[in-house]
Amino acid sequence: MRRVEVRCCCSPLKLLGTLPMPENATRFNFVVMPPASMMAPPLGRYMRAQKAPAYQYLTLEFSEWFAGSMSGYALKADGVPIETLRRIPGFIEAKE
Numbered sequence: 001m002r003r004v005e006v007r008c009c010c011s012p013l014k015l016l017g018t019l020p021m022p023e024n025a026t027r028f029n030f031v032v033m034p035p036a037s038m039m040a041p042p043l044g045r046y047m048r049a050q051k052a053p054a055y056q057y058l059t060l061e062f063s064e065w066f067a068g069s070m071s072g073y074a075l076k077a078d079g080v081p082i083e084t085l086r087r088i089p090g091f092i093e094a095k096e
Helices: none
Strands: 002-007 015-021 027-032 056-067 070-076
Touching: 002 056, 015 070
Parallel strands: 002 070
Antiparallel strands: 002 015, 027 056, 056 070
16 A cells, blocks of 8 residues: 545645555545444444445546646545545545
């Protein structure tokens, strides 16, 4: 596994964070965890079991980006909100 940058597709100079990705993969399906508000509470003695929320998958592509005289390789977020990226296990948000 390698850790790769996740950049905004509209402004590639904007680093959103990093994600772990297999070594030779150029695209990868990431699991997006449901929001905490959708997670079932722990079962008590008298509580009925709740249906587990369905997981979503997000495919991100590792590609070259250009911004003026700068370039590099990163996963393109393609309009994915930062709130969604935060729900991917292993995502480390960039500090501003």
